[in-house]
Amino acid sequence: MVWDQQEIQLRARERGYHLVTDEVLEALEEHIAPLRVGLLHLFIRHTSASLTLNENASSDVRGDFRRHLDRMVPEDAPYWKHTVEGPDDMPAHIKASLMGSGLLLPIGDGELRLGTWQGIYLCEHRNSGGPRRLVATLVGERA
């Protein structure tokens, strides 16, 4: 039985949806490789950024995520009360909960068992969110 917990810091990115699979795997590959079966939990310690899985090929998909979410949760809604931190703040909180703060990914034979088209997205909902901290928790059984 293996338990492992790592902190990962993702570099600051502009507002939008960003493919970070490689950045995450680079940090965790050697921790995932020894496991015959297990789970990787990725957790973002923020309330205006989130993690999701989606299509890993076309950058248009990530652009469409931004265009759509910005309309689903608009900055200029007349009912916002929490506006002290700027017009991008409150929509960022709601988008963060819609997308979710964590991902749980199956590990099999030393690899993440993602589908062919699945990639890890960092969803940066603020205009200037800064670097984002993740806690990665691995649990599993050695090969």
Place this chain on the structure above:
Amino acid sequence: MVWDQQEIQLRARERGYHLVTDEVLEALEEHIAPLRVGLLHLFIRHTSASLTLNENASSDVRGDFRRHLDRMVPEDAPYWKHTVEGPDDMPAHIKASLMGSGLLLPIGDGELRLGTWQGIYLCEHRNSGGPRRLVATLVGERA
């Protein structure tokens, strides 16, 4: 300590929200039964279908999910750029992230500890998505 990982293939379904609790349990019942306490992780290896828990009795609830989500993420939005795979594709990606790619379910005394009204939904967001592959990972302690 028990670790167990199974692949489940759900048969192709039409676009919409489908109750698949029985199909999932049939595949996993004998793996869940020996566990005194544990967790079942269901993970869908696709980016235009998803899993959620919701009401397991009325088919109108599933119909209303479809009617509402089809309006929340419409096919004819003028801002879509990723349109090469058809008008149902980009909305399917966004719906998939809104609903989520995985479910983690508590196991107690050899059974899933779902609430009375909770059932597992396969959310099929494509018109012709085909069969969908799940990875089921179980971890727990034997009775």
Place this chain on the structure above:
Amino acid sequence: MVWDQQEIQLRARERGYHLVTDEVLEALEEHIAPLRVGLLHLFIRHTSASLTLNENASSDVRGDFRRHLDRMVPEDAPYWKHTVEGPDDMPAHIKASLMGSGLLLPIGDGELRLGTWQGIYLCEHRNSGGPRRLVATLVGERA
């Protein structure tokens, strides 16, 4: 290796978004404290209430969640068919799936490794939802 499963009942709350971090921690603190590394799974056994993480300071944030979600999933949509349990019922089901039925939280050195601003929200989507039952499953390694 420690496995632990607890039931927590959250007292009835009015429709809206409620910070319940303290109530949850009070019930689980002594179970979390012994773990060097681990995971806490919180699972709500209902289909019209949900759990999410978000900003733990300003009550305006919680109010804005309600104001926005009530518009994103309106009670008076002309296409609802599942209306027998009242106009708040079907929107509650959809909001529950958008926010999600569970949270998985990393444990490190005997504490939840939440970010500074992260708190646990009970999202009560019904007008009179009553008390809500959670299953808390902890797994980890002792210090």
